[in-house]
Amino acid sequence: MNKNTIIIIIVVLVLVVGVFAYLNRDLIADKKEINESAEVLIRGQDVEKQFTLDEVRKLGEKEFTADLKSSGNPSEEHTYTGVPVKNLFEQAGIDIKEQEQVTIRSVDGYTIALSSEDILDDDNVYIAYKIDGDSLGTREDGGSGPYQIIIRKDPFSQRWAKFVVEIELND
Ligand SMILES: Nc1nc2c(c(=O)[nH]1)N[C@H]1C(S)=C(S)[C@@H](COP(=O)(O)O)O[C@H]1N2
Ligand SMILES: [Mo]
Secondary structure, eight states: OOHHHHHHHHHHHHHHHHHHHHHHHHHHHHHHHHHHTOEEEEEETTEEEEEEHHHHHTTTOEEEEEEEOOTTSOOEEEEEEEEEHHHHHHHHTOOOOTTOEEEEEETTSOEEEEEHHHHHSTTTEEEEEEETTEEOOOTTTTOSOSOEEEETTOSSSTTSOSSEEEEEEEO
C-alpha cells in the first residue's frame, strides 16, 4: 500500500466515526426531549391538572437516598431526584384531609392506593424522575419512568409504582 492510500483510508475512517458520533448525539437529544415533555395528571375535588416535568421540578426538587428493591436482587441504596407528591396537590389547589385515599395509576395498568397520612408525611412519598443523576428512562427502554413513586419509609417495593401517569385524591 502506498502512503496516499493509507492517508485516504484514515480520512474515510475518521469521517465515518464522526458521522456516527453526530447521529448518536441527535438520538440522545431526542430521548431527553421526550422526557422533558412527560406529563403527570393530578386529580381530585373536581380539579384536573397536567404537570410537565419542567413544572414538577419547580415544586421543590430534592435529592434523597432510598433503598431500591428489584425482584431477584439484594436491596441497593440509590440517590433519587424528585418532588414530594403533596406539593403537586398543593399547587393544583387540592386540599388533602385525613382519612382520604390517593390512587396512583401507571401506563401498564398497575394501580396502587396510598393513605392521605402517607402522602402528608414529611420526606416520605416522592414523585421521582432521576436515579443517581440520570433520567429514570421509560417502560420501552427498560427503565422505570419517566415518573416513579418512591416511598422512602416503605420496606417493600410493590408500592414503588413505575411509569406513573395519574395521581388522584379520592374524596
Ligand atoms: N407500573 C408498575 N410499577 C411497579 C410494578 C409493576 O408491575 N408495574 N411492580 C412493583 C413490584 S411488585 C416491585 S418489586 C417493584 C420493582 O419491580 P422490578 O422487580 O420489576 O424492578 O416495582 C413495583 N412497581
Ligand atoms: Mo415485587
